[in-house]
Amino acid sequence: MSEKHIDEISGVETTGHEWDGIRELNNPMPRWWVWTFYVTILWAVAYAVAYPAIPMITSATKGYLGFSSRAELQQDLNQAKVAQTKFHDMIAAKTVQEIDADPSLREFAIAGGASAFKVNCAPCHGSGASGGPGFPNLNDDDWLWGGDLDSIQATIAHGVRYEADADTHVSEMPAFRDMLDPVQTKQVAAYVWSLTNTPSDASGAEAGKQIFLDNCAACHGEDAKGKLEMGAPNLADAIWLKGSGEDAIVRQVMAPRHGVMPAWAGRLGDTAVKELTVFVHSLGGGQ
Template structure:
């Protein structure tokens, strides 16, 4: 039996392998590491047997404990759905005023309404509900049709100038191109702009006041504060829906633009309409 070679530098026995004068030290892994490695192999075998692990052609092994991540997810979803249904049943049974007065229901309605808003209302009113040219900002306190809960609910449910709903909000500003002369239109535009800004010509604005009282006050009021019952906007609050400046006012007086909002009641249902109402009211501009 040949004697094992001992490395002169380290004093460790070699394996006997020799390559061009280079020898391999015989340094086996520590026992604790070997046993740990064996334990991980046993653990992997047990795990593969207990849980779905080995892929098949169209599925995978089921595992003897019957675990399923999809099944666990479905249980969580069913639990969440049951809790959601309880809140939705209470919302369906209560008025928007009662929902808003109940802190728990209000919180749930705002969350649900916010989700519905992102899906249905963002294309027009924007992701932050700040609107844009021709689309109202829902964060301010300027409301064409009123900003209380009941009015917001009616507006969302029945829309504005929506042909498919008999109860939709309807208002129509006449075009004054055939009623006022061009110079009179400029005068009334200067007056309206001068309610919150400095008109380009104060003399035009002064002349436009009487024209406004004779032709516009019936809807917008003598103080130009508007009338939410008929959707006539407040002209004295520096908030402009169709455009800013005297030229924009001239165009609107001459040939008015009338916005249209769909009636959402038939699409979303009463519960979602209530949630949207509470959400919109909570944005900060509700009254």
């Protein structure tokens, strides 16, 4: 047995390892640290016995206390649902006007509607309800079928041009390809653009006004401000759904694009539709 090496300066035994003449002192660990380490070992063993901890082939050990984080979460969810039941019952029994007039119900409906909107409506209208090309912005004041609570509820419940629902909103802009020649189409597009912008051809826009009155005013109104009951958009507010500019207007006049919105009443139920109604109305553009 080799003799232990003692460091000459500190008087402490070394580990016996040497690197280029450098030796490592074999200082013992502090007693408080050693006992803390032992306690953590005991704690780990006790935890593994008391709680689910050791993975098996298809499951894990259940633990002496039978604790389950999933069961605890489910219990919390069940309690939350019970707490929400009274609000859902009240919303189901009230009109959207009554819900909007009740501060607590309105707050609950907006929260529920916001959640339903993110899941069901955001893919088309955007997460912030700002819409996009062909999909209306629900934050502004431009409404095709009305922006009051009843109108929004009807639109959400029955959709737009949704054939499976007999009460859906229906409006079809005819294609004027066979009714107007290319020159007339450009003139009426110039007139519509002139309502909010400077047209490319002022004389053409002037001629397009009469063409508009003869062909478009029946739906959009003589002042071009639209008719909510017909789903005819306001053309004089600089808010464009299918694209802005004279070329975009020409394309829409010649070959109109018509969007389809599904009816949500059958999918979500009356209560969720009411919550969505109050939420959309609260975005700032509701009438």
